[in-house]
Each structure stands twice: as structure tokens, then as C-alpha cells.
Amino acid sequence: MLKAVILIGGPQKGTRFRPLSFEVPKPLFPVAGVPMIQHHIEACAQVPGMQEILLIGFYQPDEALTQFLEAAQQEFNLPIRYLQEFAPLGTGGGLYHFRDQILAGGPEAFFVLNADVCSDFPLSAMLDAHRCERHPFLLLGTTANRTQSLNYGCIVENPQTHEVLHYVEKPSTFISDIINCGIYLFSPEALKPLRDVFQRNQQDGQLCLALGEDSPGSWPGAGTIRLEQDVFSALAGQGQIYVHLTDGIWSQIKSAGSALYASRLYLGRYQITHPERLAKHTSGGPRIRGNVYIHPTAKVAPSAVLGPNVSIGKGVTVGEGVRLRESIVLHGATLQEHTCILHSIVGWGSTVGRWARVEGTPNDPNPNDPRARMDSESLFKDGKLLPAITILGCRVRIPAEVLILNSIVLPHKELSRSFTNQIIL
Secondary structure, three states: OEEEEEEEEOOOOOHHHOOHHHOOOHHHOEEOOEEHHHHHHHHHHOOOOEEEEEEEEOOOOOHHHHHHHHHHHHHHOOOEEEEEOOOOOHHHHHHHHOHHHHHOOOOOEEEEEEOOEEEOOOHHHHHHHHHHOOOOEEEEEEEOOOOHHHHOEEEEEOOOOOEEEEEEEOOOOOOOOEEEEEEEEEOHHHHHHHHHHHHHHHHHHHHHHHOOOOOOOOOOOOOOOOHHHHHHHHHOOOOOEEEEEOOOOEEEOOOHHHHHHHHHHHHHHHHHHOHHHOOOOOOOOOEEOOOEEEOOOOEEOOOOEEOOOEEEOOOOEEOOOOEEEOEEEOOOOEEOOOOEEEOEEEOOOOEEOOOOEEEOOOOOOOOOOOOOOOOOOOOEEOOEEOOOOEEEOOOOEEOOOOEEEOOEEOOOOEOOOOEEOOEEO
């Protein structure tokens, strides 16, 4: 039997995702029409022998998360449970803290997936590789260009055996073009090194107390374990960690801009996995260009032009003559007649007036470099807001005939004029 663990983090994380993460936990943000972690759950549910999926994080189990878990259990006919950490425990601390729940029933192995990644999740291929040669840790890796590799965990492998010889998290100089995808397959014995780190942290804590260094921040706590720095870096080259390389789709989802890019990747993937989710051009319906998702409850005027890379959520109203391209429109939003939405995310319940234009600037990977990845972009440089996608928070009202360009509008704002390159508080 197999299990899967999805690490969903908590409210202190995902600050680059604001203001979108104000309304729902980041893992539930809709990407290509479904919550971000539903893509993970779908992939796990398709692996033969999968018996249980566990979500680990430190979000409070609110109504939205509870309803999602209940619906997912019914849809996939699998036990899906949320295990709440008592404090942020790092990428490995939750695995060790909930080790008894993970190992209950005696799984032969368990997947560990970070929630904030977009991938085609080659889990069956990883499982086949693991069963050919069993090792405690199997990491999914892909390639990045030399410059962007510095933003990720870098892996030096033995090209014949695929053993991880060296691992450095976000190195200061070039180490390798193979990067960590944040998707793993662990054997039960992989929890032993986590126990060693926990015990070492306990000893360090006792030493801090003995030296009188008990101020907040001087010691993160015994339960805090960082998989990348505390485990992978320490065990590399000891015959315990191996890498499985993929050339499939993969991207981090750290910011709103990267969510829009991930939506494009998943919509393209739907051609193979879920063609029924893609809108078709029909007589009397809107014009569809490329990959578009439209929720069944959305009302879209027949003269609207949608796509490519457009996702329209539940209860959205799209008026006559609307042009939508490279955008996400969230639940309950209204786009009045002849609005133009490009490279933007329109928040829950927001309204864009007639003939208004909401436009952002894409920050996509270089299309001429097959190893290029999304940059971990900063919103500011030299005190100025950089051009990026435009984000309208929830229940924002944009009046008719105005332009909102490269801006972020915080929730519940009612604008009266145009804005460019601003955060509108």
C-alpha cells in the first residue's frame, strides 16, 4: 500500500500571493478552474495502491478547507485528512511529528508533495524507479538555466546511478542545472534521519537554555526540521538519496504571476487529462481561442472572445463584447459590456465597468530557452512597483471607461479613475 502527504504550509507563508490569499488559503486558490491542491490529489488518486492522502500544515481548519476535503473524499473515494501542526515545523517537521499517522497500516512508501508546485506529477514513474532500486529518498528533479538554478535547491547527481552526490539549497554560485521539484517518494526508513535531526535539535535547545540563550528566535524548536538543509544536504553522497529526472511541465507557484503561468500549463495539460474541462466553440456561444475553462454556472455572452489561457469561475457574468486573454476571473465577478481583461486576475465578486480595460505585464519564462523557469520576482525595485500582472482583490469596483495597468488593487476598493503601476490601498 501507498500513502501521500501534501505539505500545505500556513497563513504566515504565501505573502507574495497577497491580496489573493486574504480570502482563501493559498492551497485552495483556483488554478485552471480547480483548487491548487486538487491537481496534486488527482495525481495521487491515480497511483495504484494509494490508500490515504494526508494534508499537513498550520492553517486553522476553516469552513472552506473542511468543505473541500469532504468533496474531495467523495470524488476520489479515498480517505483524505488534514493534520494541523501546533506551530510551523518546516518542510520536514510535520512529517516527523505525524510519523505514526503516516506509517499506520504499514505503507511500502509514501509520496511527499509541496502544495505550491505545478507539475504533471510523474508519480507512477517515480514508483517504478523506486521499486527497481529501493532507497530511503527519491527526489523528482528537472533542469533550469545556470542563472535561475540559484533560486532553487540544486542537485549534483551521478549520471550512471542517479545518486545525489551533493545538494545545496539556493546556492550563491552555480552548482548544477538539476533542481529540486519539491516532489518526493520516501521509504518508511526515511523518517530515521528526521528523528536524528529532531534529537540533535533537542540537544541544541538544552544547550541554549544552559547558556541562557532562551530569547525568542535564538532557537527555532526541536520540532522544526528543514528537509532540504537538515536532511538532503547532510545525507547527499551517502547512498541514501537518488533523483528521478523529468522533462514534463513544472513550475513553482509563489506569486499571483506564477499562478497565471501555472494555469496556462494545466489548461494545456487538460488536452490529455481532462478534455471535458475545456470550453468548445459552439454555435451561439462565445468565441473560444485556445485553452479556456468556463465553470458551468458562469454566464458568458455569445459575442465575448475568450482565450487563450482563460479560467472563468463559478457564477461569473461576462457581458457582450468582452475580451479576455491570459487571465483568471474568480467566483462571482462581473465583467460588463466591452471590457478588456489582459494578463490579470479579477478577484471574487469584483465588478469591471463598461469599456474599462484591466491589463498587466506577463513575466513568463523565456520561450527561447527550454530550461527557463518562472523568476522569483519581487514586486518592487528601488522603491517602485515593477510591471507585473494586474490583480483586483475581492469585491473591487472598477468604473466604466478607465484603465488599470500593472497595478494591485486591495479588496473592497471602489475606484473612480485610472491607475498605472500602483498599489491601490
